[in-house]
Amino acid sequence: MPKPSKPTPLFVCLLRGINVGGNNMIRMSSLKTSFARMGFTEVTTYINSGNIIFRAEASDARKLEAKIERMLEREYKLGCKVVVRSFSEIAALIKSLPKTWSGEERWKYNVIFLRHSIDSKSVLDNLNPKTEIEEVIYRRGTVLWATKASDAKQSAWIKLPSKKIFQDMTARNLNTTRKIYELMKSKAEDAG
Numbered sequence: 001m002p003k004p005s006k007p008t009p010l011f012v013c014l015l016r017g018i019n020v021g022g023n024n025m026i027r028m029s030s031l032k033t034s035f036a037r038m039g040f041t042e043v044t045t046y047i048n049s050g051n052i053i054f055r056a057e058a059s060d061a062r063k064l065e066a067k068i069e070r071m072l073e074r075e076y077k078l079g080c081k082v083v084v085r086s087f088s089e090i091a092a093l094i095k096s097l098p099k100t101w102s103g104e105e106r107w108k109y110n111v112i113f114l115r116h117s118i119d120s121k122s123v124l125d126n127l128n129p130k131t132e133i134e135e136v137i138y139r140r141g142t143v144l145w146a147t148k149a150s151d152a153k154q155s156a157w158i159k160l161p162s163k164k165i166f167q168d169m170t171a172r173n174l175n176t177t178r179k180i181y182e183l184m185k186s187k188a189e190d191a192g
Contacts, residue, residue: 007191008041008055010087012180013068014113015050015080016170026050026076034075038067046183047176053183061086062116083113083170087184089141094181096139101146101174108152109174112143118168126165129156143169 013035015026028045031052035043040054058064061084072078085093093111101109114123121138129136134147134155147155160166172180 007188008057009059010042010053010055010184010187010191011061011064011084012087012090012184013050013052013054013064014083014085014170014172015052015072016082026078028052034071035068038071042187044183044187046180049172049176051172051176051180053180053187055187059086065115081115081168081170083115085113085141087188090177090181090184093139093142094178097174098135098137098144098146101144103174106149108147108149108157110145110157110171111174111177112145112169112171114141114143115168118165123165126163127156127160130154145171 015031028048028050031050032043032045035052035054040056042053042055044053045051046053056064058067064084065082068082068084069080072080072082103109119141123143124136124138127136127143129145133151134145134157136146137144145157147157152158
């Protein structure tokens with residue numbers, strides 16, 4: 001009896017800085033077509049901020065990032081950095097979220113995805129959070145950042161875009177991160 005084939009690896013690509021404030025505008029339907037043209041399968045997008053779930057024969061996320069960045073430059077004239085994570089990495093992240101991250105409306109919860117070039121606990125040294133009003137936790141590949149909504153304008157989170165390291169990260173809120181996981185989990189379960 002033939003051995004069942006292993007499903008093609010499942011990834012999410014998180015684009016940085018698109019469709020924000022009227023800048024770097026790209027339609028998700030166009031991105032979906034571009035990803036399919038690159039040979040990726042089961043391409044799905046989620047909301048307009050550049051979250052693309054796909055399957056790829058290649059399993060090296062760094063090579064996938066480089067391939068996608070070249071396509072963005074060539075097809076969209078966009079020097080956009082991306083972060084690619086496998087389903088297992090997203091699943092591990094979701095499992096590692098603090099129990100206090102309930103999604104309560106009085107709090108803002110953000111997941112900052114780090115590019116491999118800055119993925120180290122030492123990244124926290126550059127963030128300077130105000131520990132009395134915000135919580136910042138390193139997890140492999142990410143920084144988890146929470147603050148009360150009422151304190152958000154006084155938090156160090158507001159100053160993050162002015163830091164050089166900001167160019168090597170992309171943020172998603174907790175709800176978006178969980179939805180990406182749910183979509184990926186559904187695809188993984190469908191593949192058996």
